[in-house]
């Protein structure tokens with residue numbers, strides 16, 4: 035038996051795991067939930083500051099729901115169920131807040147770049163922001 039077979043197929047099973055549909059659900063949940071760290075790390079390195087992109091919360095939500103279904107419907111382990119029973123609430127809340135924040139960002143009518151909520155002028159071309167997301171002003 036080669037080293038490759040000993041590592042990938044010990045006992046004639048892929049990774050030594052007894053595979054069935056619930057194992058696929060559980061491992062998919064693990065993969066999705068763990069991937070969120072890579073997404074957040076990549077976004078932070080790319081921007082040079084700490085960033086939590088919405089994809090992080092989508093992966094958190096998807097992974098938690100897969101792991102919760104595995105724990106509740108197959109494993110039936112109260113400790114495991116309790117760990118994921120309520121974690122989806124802040125994930126969903128953060129996605130909602132992220133959506134509202136993105137919706138309220140001003141878009142430059144001259145160059146179409148997106149600004150930060152509250153910006154009066156476009157950082158790219160200097161035009162005044164108008165329309166939805168532009169700050170309200172009393173100036174004339």
Ligand SMILES: [Zn+2]
Nearest residue numbers: 142145156159
């Ligand atoms: Zn602009």
